[in-house]
Each structure stands twice: as structure tokens, then as C-alpha cells.
Amino acid sequence: MTNIESANYVHLEDGVLRITVATEAAGTSLNGDAMTEGAAALRLLNADELRAGCVLLVGSGPNFCAGGNVRAFADAPDRGAYVREVADAFHAFVSELAAATAPIVAGVQGWAAGAGMSIVCHADVAIGGRATKLRPAYPGIGFTPDGGLTWTLPRIVGSTRARDILLNDSIINGEEAVRLGILSRLVGDDIIVSEAERLARTFAAGPTAAFQGVKALLLQSENNTLAQQLAAETESISAAADSPTGREGVDAFVEKRRPDFS
DSSP, X not given: XXXXXXOSSEEEETTEEEEEEEOTGGGGOBOHHHHHHHHHHHHHHHTTSSOOSEXXXXXXSSSSBOOSOHHHHHHOSSHXXXXXXXXXXXXXXXXXXXXXXXXXXXXXXXXXXXXXXXXXXXXXXXXXXXXXXXXXXXXXXXXXXXXXXXXXXXXXXXXXXXXXXXXXXXXXXXXXXXXXXXXXXXXXXXXXXXXXXXXXXXHHTSOHHHHHHHHHHHHHHTTOOHHHHHHHHHHHHHHHHHSHHHHHHHHHHHTTSOOOOO
């Protein structure tokens, strides 16, 4: 795929790359075509062949994503081979998502279970409501997690709590998910997606180069010492000061006007 014009689950509008990860078909389970289209679009974005200031992840229907299509697993003649193929496609999407330098926003309505919870844990900002529920769901069908959940969740909630959540297949409500740091904030259940869309457009119209720098620094911080991180911050902020984005931001502040980062 060299463009996204023919895609069904990926759309680019107002600088926002919107990916619909699940639809009402098959009970809002993870959509394989969406993963393929999403990975291809993100690959273009990460190669600077597509311009977008934000990635927006949403579901279409009552849930964000209720997990993998378990009925399809059951119907597969060779279940192991089929699940491996699904996981490979899912992980191609997750790898490109993790590599994205643009902010990633998720609008998490209803359930985010299994693969849905894995995706949420890759978002920079995840917006939910009081009716939002997250659940690993893998132990319930005798599976182990995929989508990087065993990597992201310990980094979000800590190793001990991650073990508890994954082994007990815990159901986490919206308020608890915010407390744990899996969700960023709660809004009214009827405006989750619209609020995520609003935030995504705000990011896309903002200082995208600065956002990319923030994400790069946060990624480096996972392995850096404090001294290394301070050195990285020095390099980053000095480069930002000389960039078009930094120059516009400073000039706008001094001139008491709204900056134009477009």
C-alpha cells in the first residue's frame, strides 16, 4: 500500500491519522484488515512518506476492542498456525505504533479486552469514561498475552501489580484504570470518541516537532542514567531553539500572539 486513499479502516484528515481497530462486526473483535492497513499507514508515517501530527485509535461500535476473534480461532483447522499468523500481523501494527514519533491518542469506549487492552497501553494519551472496562482476557481462553502487554503493563503499573492483573485476569474499571495510569483521564461516556478526536486535532495543529522531541527523550530515559538524560535534554532543547517550531513559539510569546506551528 503506497497511500491510504483506498483504505477502509485508516483515514487522514486535519493532520490526524485515524485508525479504527475494531468494528461492530464479529462483536468488535480486533480487525485483521485494520491491522494490515494501520501498519502500512504507520510505516509510511514513520518513513516520513505521510504527514500526520497525531495518530488516533478508535473502535466503531459499543466497544473500543473486545479482543481477538475467538470464534475464528475455534474454526481454524490449525489453531496454532492461525493464531501465529494473527499475532504476526498484530505485532507488525504494534511495532509501527511503538515507533511513531507523533502523539498517539486512544478513545476507549466500552471494553478494551485482550488485544484491545494491549493497544491502549501503547497510547500516549488514552481517554475513557466511567463505563470503560479493561481486561487482559487471555487466561480466560487459556492463552498468553500478545501485543506487547507483558512489556508495557509492568512499565505502567509496576511489575507486582502487572503480575496480579495478568494472572488474575482482572477487570479494571475506568476510575481504577486512571489511578493505575493505564487511562489518562475520564470524560462522559457519550463523548469519549469526540473528546479523543478534539485532542488529536489539537496535537496535530500544535508544535509537532516538539512533541516528537518529547517522545524521543521519554524513550531514551528508560535506559539512560540521569547524567545521560540531562545531556540528551541539552542537545534536544538547543536544537529545538534553532528549529522553525521553536523560533515561532518564542517569537509568538514575545509578540503576545498565538503561535502558528503549521
